[in-house]
Amino acid sequence: MKVLVVYESHFGNTGRVARALAEGMRGAADVEVLDIEHAPPVSELTADLLVLGAPTHVLGLSRPDSRREALERAGLPDESRKGMREWVEQADELMPPVAVYDTRTLEAKLPGSAARALVRRLRRRGVPVTLPPENFAVHGVEGPLAPGEEERAVEWGRELLRHAREHLAG
Template identity: 40%
Template sequence: MRAAVVYESMFGNTATIATSVANGLRKAGIEVKVIPVTLAGDDVLRTHDLVVIGAPTHALGMSRPNTRADAVLRGAPAEVEARGVREWLETVQDAEHVHLAAFDTRARSMRHLPGSAARHVAHLLRRRGYEVPPAASFYVSSIEGPLAHEEEARAGDWAADLAHQLMRQVA
């Protein structure tokens, strides 16, 4: 089984979680590529059995050009302005037999707020006809980070559970 973890990250926190997710999938025996969204092709869904999509929560949902520009003003690298998960999903080609999952990073202070980049990703994918398990959120202590205690380990465990569920489905 081949998987890709496609992620968008402003301050490195979502990238760290994406790596932890990939490591959790690898522990379950899955071959994994970790791909920044700026480098993700439109064929990722067609060339993988599992695609896990990660994004930071911005303004209660997925980033937009203006929220990415604001992140750059706060110190994020300029290349994050190029393209986010939202724009990638608009161009990605559908596939019949791919499994999908989504996660986000969000400030711990947003824990009880309704917005979530991962839930927005899952919603868009469901509208396209995909089955998507409940999205996961991983917490940062503030907008720029760092990650809250134990979130990297929790991400790896979440991914390993995801892989085991998937393997039961396809068996």
């Protein structure tokens, strides 16, 4: 089974979750982890399962303005980086099954979620989302990840593989 994990990350937390998910799948699947900046166009994907991760910005997916602000806070060049919002606009019903996660602040208990926003966008495009979205907690805006979140991501990666295999077996 080939799994592609594509993530958007500005402070490194969503990327850490992506790598932990992959760790939970390694040995049982061929897993590739890509920052959104290096992800191929959706039409070129070759995977049996696609896992998408994004940080929660202003109650949903990042926008160019919120991305620019986050990159500035992180001390990274803006260079008009694309985000998950723009990347999934290329999605169609021909995509492989998808699982979605986000990172969001632990302290604020705000109602928004990048993962839920992403699921809505994918479903409107006819893309199957295999499991309910998962949220991983970050301390503050910049992180770090809350204790135990990387371990939970490893376990969720294993669960995703089990579920994907059952889904593919039919």
